[in-house]
Amino acid sequence: MTEPLVGLEDVVIATSSICFIDGDKGILRYRGYDASELAEKSTYEETAYLLMQGQLPSKEQLAAFQADLRKNRPLPADFLKILQMIPTKTDAMAWLRTGVSALASFDPQSEDNSEAANIQKTIRLTAQLATIAAAIERIRKHQPVIAPDPALDHASNFLYMLTGKKPDELSRRAMDMALILQADHELNASTFAARVTVSTLSDIYSGITSAVGTLKGPLHGGANQRVMEMLEKIGTPDKAEAFVREHLAGKKKIMGFGHRVYTTIDPRAAVLKQKSKELSQKIGPAKWYDMSEIIEKIMINEKKINPNLDFYSATVFRYLGIDTDLYPVIFALSRVVGWCTHIIEQYRNNRLIRPLSQYTGPQGLRYEPIASRAATAVSR
Numbered sequence: 001m002t003e004p005l006v007g008l009e010d011v012v013i014a015t016s017s018i019c020f021i022d023g024d025k026g027i028l029r030y031r032g033y034d035a036s037e038l039a040e041k042s043t044y045e046e047t048a049y050l051l052m053q054g055q056l057p058s059k060e061q062l063a064a065f066q067a068d069l070r071k072n073r074p075l076p077a078d079f080l081k082i083l084q085m086i087p088t089k090t091d092a093m094a095w096l097r098t099g100v101s102a103l104a105s106f107d108p109q110s111e112d113n114s115e116a117a118n119i120q121k122t123i124r125l126t127a128q129l130a131t132i133a134a135a136i137e138r139i140r141k142h143q144p145v146i147a148p149d150p151a152l153d154h155a156s157n158f159l160y161m162l163t164g165k166k167p168d169e170l171s172r173r174a175m176d177m178a179l180i181l182q183a184d185h186e187l188n189a190s191t192f193a194a195r196v197t198v199s200t201l202s203d204i205y206s207g208i209t210s211a212v213g214t215l216k217g218p219l220h221g222g223a224n225q226r227v228m229e230m231l232e233k234i235g236t237p238d239k240a241e242a243f244v245r246e247h248l249a250g251k252k253k254i255m256g257f258g259h260r261v262y263t264t265i266d267p268r269a270a271v272l273k274q275k276s277k278e279l280s281q282k283i284g285p286a287k288w289y290d291m292s293e294i295i296e297k298i299m300i301n302e303k304k305i306n307p308n309l310d311f312y313s314a315t316v317f318r319y320l321g322i323d324t325d326l327y328p329v330i331f332a333l334s335r336v337v338g339w340c341t342h343i344i345e346q347y348r349n350n351r352l353i354r355p356l357s358q359y360t361g362p363q364g365l366r367y368e369p370i371a372s373r374a375a376t377a378v379s380r
Contacts, residue, residue: 013353014195018051018341019186023261028268030184031055036267044154044179045069048126048337051184052119052344065123066153072127073148073157076106080135080145088140092329093216095140099132100125100212104205111203115344121204122340129333130154134161137326155179158333163321170282174275174316181268181309182331184338186261190214190221194339195346199353204343211339212332221328224310224317227256228324231291231314240294248303256311257299265306272312279319288315 020029028035031050038047049057049065057065075083082102086095104110107124109117135145138161146161155176159167167175185191193214194207215221234243247254259266273292280289292315299305317327 013192013355014187014346016186016342016345017054018338018345019184021186021261023259024263026262026264026267028185034267035181035183036271039177039180039268039271042180044176044183044334047180047183051337051341052122068123069127069154070148070150070157072124073131073150075128075131075135079103079106083132083135084139086139088142090140091216092136092140092326093212093221093332095136096129096132096329096332097209097212097216099136100129100205101209103128103132104203107205110205113201113203113347115347118204118340118344118347122337122344125204125208125340126337127154129336130158131161133326133329133333134158136329137162137323159320167320170278171320174279175320177271177275178313178316178330179334181271182313182334184335184341187342188220189217190335191339191342194343196353198343198346199350201347201350204340207343208336208339211335215328215332215335221331223255223308224314224331225324225327227310227314228318228327230255231288232324234291237287237290237294240291241298244295244298254295254299256307256314257303257305259306259308262306262308266308268309269307269312272309272316273307276312276315276319279316283319288318 018031020032021027030038030047031054033050033056038050042050045066046057046062048069049062079099079102083095083099086098103125107121109121112118131148138145146164148157149160149166152160152166153172153176156167156172159165159171159175187195190211194211197210198204198207218226234240244254276289276292280286292312296307296311299307314327317330318324322330
């Protein structure tokens with residue numbers, strides 16, 4: 001019997017014009033544009049428009065899109081009350097998952113699956129997930145929720161709502177670049193989950209709730225959180241080499257290295273490495289970047305394994321003052337525009353996603369009355 005392909009690895013389940021990856025060459029493109037170039041030259045709003053509409057906007061189109069996003073940032077007052085009712089010890093991603101699901105009840109178009117309605121919902125979700133993420137952080141710290149500032153761009157406004165301070169240009173740019181580089185990544189686990197959900201013709205909020213639930217897992221969205229926890233455990237640069245060698249000798253995983261898709265360097269990692277270095281020099285402490293660089297050199301030179309996006313996004317977010325357990329939430333507010341775009345694409349040429357499994361259990365068993373059954377050990 002042929003062995004099944006576990007995990008759908010290398011199995012094509014859809015055609016898409018949104019995102020292209022060549023893992024052997026380290027290429028990531030959104031709608032044909034190199035993601036690294038977009039991160040260097042574009043803004044999150046411009047990249048979000050590109051993903052949604054399939055082309056870069058004109059000056060007038062971008063201004064209208066930015067105005068739409070800013071108009072949709074505020075959260076309904078009753079929705080905010082729901083967020084405030086959730087126990088403050090709740091996992092941040094579980095909080096976000098509940099929030100996205102509840103948000104559907106406040107959207108008059110929530111059950112309208114037309115493309116025009118879904119584009120409007122994409123704008124609202126992209127704008128409001130940032131507001132929800134910041135609100136969750138403020139609520140769990142028993143701090144007042146900060147209303148969005150319509151004068152600020154998407155990245156600046158998020159950091160302002162999170163910290164109460166308007167960011168400097170380096171911090172704003174680092175946040176913007178991180179949002180761009182996390183905006184889409186083809187059929188990753190959360191995007192696939194979103195497409196599976198809406199392939200039943202469920203609504204976009206159900207699809208995004210599924211995506212958030214999938215991203216919550218540490219093998220997907222939580223990887224950069226684990227990187228930061230590793231760096232905190234190491235403590236100082238002089239202990240980094242011994243830590244890595246001890247883990248490698250014990251065949252333990254070093255977080256932030258290797259990727260399911262890329263066999264060469266993750267193109268997103270190089271961009272964020274530079275920003276992490278700049279932030280370490282301006283904001284500090286430098287030890288987070290210094291430890292990362294030591295670990296990277298050992299892993300490349302001795303294991304031939306390159307860092308992925310999560311490795312340097314961890315220190316970027318630390319320098320921006322973001323709590324470690326909020327990292328997966330940042331991933332979600334970046335990726336939401338990609339999720340929504342894939343959902344809309346799924347609706348356009350929908351077919352229920354229903355793969356097969358290869359059965360390996362017993363066959364032909366006959367029912368016995370309970371009185372004649374002997375007790376047997378149950379194994380799973």
